[in-house]
Amino acid sequence: MNRALPEMSNTAENCVDTLTVLERQRARFKWQQDQLLYQQQQLQSFNGMMDYGAGFPPSDHLTGFPGFMSAAGAGGDGGLSLVEMVMGAVKPDPGLEDGWSDPSLLLNPPTAYELNSSLSRTSSCPPAVNPAAAAGRESFKKRKAEKVQNPINNKEKRIKASSEEEKEEEEEEELSKTTDQNSTKNNNSTITTTTNNNRETSADTSKASEVKKPDYIHVRARRGQATDSHSLAERARREKISERMKYLQDLVPGCNKITGKAGMLDEIINYVQSLQRQVEFLSMKLAAVNPRLDFNVDDLFLKEVFPPPCTTANFAAIGGISSEITDPSSYFQFNRNNQQIVPCCGLEMGINTSDVALRRTISAPVSFPENFLDSSCLTQFQGSSGWDVDLQNLYNVGFDQGRSSNAFSSQPYTGSMEGSNLKMEM
Amino acid sequence: MRNPSSLKRDFLKKWLMGLQIYTTTNRNMTVADRKRAIKLSADIALASSRNCATRWSRAVIAGTSVHDGSFLVANGLLGRAVCERIKQSSSKITRSSWSSGKILKRSRRVGRRKKCRKPAAEWIARRLVQKRTRTLRGLVPGGEFMDEVSLIEETLDYILALQTQVDVMRCLATTAYVAPPSL
Numbered sequence: 001m002n003r004a005l006p007e008m009s010n011t012a013e014n015c016v017d018t019l020t021v022l023e024r025q026r027a028r029f030k031w032q033q034d035q036l037l038y039q040q041q042q043l044q045s046f047n048g049m050m051d052y053g054a055g056f057p058p059s060d061h062l063t064g065f066p067g068f069m070s071a072a073g074a075g076g077d078g079g080l081s082l083v084e085m086v087m088g089a090v091k092p093d094p095g096l097e098d099g100w101s102d103p104s105l106l107l108n109p110p111t112a113y114e115l116n117s118s119l120s121r122t123s124s125c126p127p128a129v130n131p132a133a134a135a136g137r138e139s140f141k142k143r144k145a146e147k148v149q150n151p152i153n154n155k156e157k158r159i160k161a162s163s164e165e166e167k168e169e170e171e172e173e174e175l176s177k178t179t180d181q182n183s184t185k186n187n188n189s190t191i192t193t194t195t196n197n198n199r200e201t202s203a204d205t206s207k208a209s210e211v212k213k214p215d216y217i218h219v220r221a222r223r224g225q226a227t228d229s230h231s232l233a234e235r236a237r238r239e240k241i242s243e244r245m246k247y248l249q250d251l252v253p254g255c256n257k258i259t260g261k262a263g264m265l266d267e268i269i270n271y272v273q274s275l276q277r278q279v280e281f282l283s284m285k286l287a288a289v290n291p292r293l294d295f296n297v298d299d300l301f302l303k304e305v306f307p308p309p310c311t312t313a314n315f316a317a318i319g320g321i322s323s324e325i326t327d328p329s330s331y332f333q334f335n336r337n338n339q340q341i342v343p344c345c346g347l348e349m350g351i352n353t354s355d356v357a358l359r360r361t362i363s364a365p366v367s368f369p370e371n372f373l374d375s376s377c378l379t380q381f382q383g384s385s386g387w388d389v390d391l392q393n394l395y396n397v398g399f400d401q402g403r404s405s406n407a408f409s410s411q412p413y414t415g416s417m418e419g420s421n422l423k424m425e426m
Numbered sequence: 427m428r429n430p431s432s433l434k435r436d437f438l439k440k441w442l443m444g445l446q447i448y449t450t451t452n453r454n455m456t457v458a459d460r461k462r463a464i465k466l467s468a469d470i471a472l473a474s475s476r477n478c479a480t481r482w483s484r485a486v487i488a489g490t491s492v493h494d495g496s497f498l499v500a501n502g503l504l505g506r507a508v509c510e511r512i513k514q515s516s517s518k519i520t521r522s523s524w525s526s527g528k529i530l531k532r533s534r535r536v537g538r539r540k541k542c543r544k545p546a547a548e549w550i551a552r553r554l555v556q557k558r559t560r561t562l563r564g565l566v567p568g569g570e571f572m573d574e575v576s577l578i579e580e581t582l583d584y585i586l587a588l589q590t591q592v593d594v595m596r597c598l599a600t601t602a603y604v605a606p607p608s609l
Contacts, residue, residue: 278595288461
């Protein structure tokens with residue numbers, strides 16, 4: 001089914017993307033039947049060529065196929081271009097395989113699988129190639145293409161006919177179909193006798209895994225995804241992680257615009273580190289402020305900070321006073337202090353109004369640059385009077401820096417970090 | 427999730443209690459001592475205000491030691507029985523998962539040799555994520571022994587708790603600053 005998609009887009013309507021899987025299956029089936037009819041016509045007219053095509057040994061496709069094509073092409077005019085075309089159709093195959101090769105790899109040995117897929121692809125591709133070819137050479141090329149196609153598709157048809165009742169499947173059973181197909185492709189190789197068993201067992205296993213699946217984890221394998229229990233569990237785990245990461249993205253400021261897990265983790269790490277540093281710094285600050293370590297303010301503090309409405313008014317009043325003060329020399333210290341209070345005031349207002357607002361207000365003032373703490377540690381052992389002023393200077397400067405720079409410069413910063421890491425990895 | 431303001435109040439109360447326990451144990455401290463006392467008591471208060479329901483808080487409690495006095499604070503805030511139980515269980519967990527972690531590491535190293543043939547970009551991206559995850563493990567307390575899903579959950583919770591802590595501490599710091607000039 002997957003394999004049929006590229007040529008489907010050429011033969012069927014262009015709206016393949018919007019079709020459901022069932023519709024795709026039906027369309028493909030129709031297309032194959034058309035092909036069969038066409039091939040039968042071709043069969044009658046080109047018996048000799050057919051024999052040659054049937055004689056083509058299917059077991060060593062990769063080596064035998066190009067040689068065969070060139071041998072066939074040597075007879076006719078457009079042979080060379082045809083070979084190129086078909087080879088062009090073969091080449092993209094490995095890239096296509098990557099996305100969905102898992103289930104079939106589980107069922108078939110990989111080497112045999114690759115051979116099969118390359119063969120079946122070439123067998124189904126030429127109709128897609130043909131319309132693009134020149135009008136004069138068209139019939140000749142078709143002939144050759146069908147020649148390769150015929151023995152394969154006939155066999156395929158036989159098996160398809162036997163399993164036709166299974167073809168009326170819903171979307172959920174698409175996996176069994178893919179395995180079905182794989183085994184039919186398997187038929188094309190030398191193991192024609194054992195394929196029926198093979199197909200049944202593979203279908204059985206896939207169905208069994210699908211029956212088991214919805215009991216525990218509600219993960220559905222989309223087209224081309226693996227369905228064994230390990231990869232299902234892995235996918236469930238990954239979904240869980242990405243969900244949590246989304247929450248984290250909401251929580252960590254400046255993480256919204258970052259895509260990619262590494263960048264997000266970077267941002268989260270930075271944020272946690274900044275918070276931890278802030279705790280360090282604040283504890284240092286508190287230790288420097290009151291030498292006796294008794295916060296007698298606790299009752300007062302609890303009253304002042306937490307009960308809501310009066311405090312905000314109080315803070316606002318102080319802010320108003322500080323803005324009215326015009327003489328900077330005498331009230332310098334006081335003014336500073338009030339500047340510090342203002343963000344705090346906003347924070348408390350946020351708490352009182354709603355939780356959403358809280359998150360916003362928290363996220364704004366929290367981040368500090370790295371040098372902040374270091375410089376404060378350096379100034380730690382200066383005299384206590386100068387220490388306060390220094391700290392406050394640092395606090396204000398650092399605060400402004402953190403506010404202005406963190407919003408804008410975090411993105412390039414992480415980018416450069418990744419770049420350096422990348423270099424290191426290389 | 428609890429109401430953040432109630433969480434704050436809880437944290438503040440416990441923090442001040444922890445500080446009182448500290449100050450009763452030793453009287454004269456240098457600035458560094460005081461700083462450490464404040465930090466430790468704040469951490470323990472944070473962990474205990476989360477009721478030890480999360481792994482990181484249990485790791486913080488389990489990380490308390492007797493000789494720097496933090497164990498006393500934890501005992502005072504949580505009760506002796508709870509602390510002992512947490513310590514025992516966490517030591518069991520860490521020991522068992524440490525050994526399995528070693529085995530895992532070894533097997534991963536074997537697997538990595540095979541993966542070298544994979545496409546380079548994918549490999550690098552995975553390595554980058556692994557590296558950051560390891561760093562994050564080092565940051566979140568107790569994160570060394572978590573799987574990735576629970577690590578991210580715990581990080582979520584830890585960030586919220588840290589935000590609370592920082593807010594309360596900043597408020598206290600600002601009021602402590604305001605107090606001297608107004609007096």
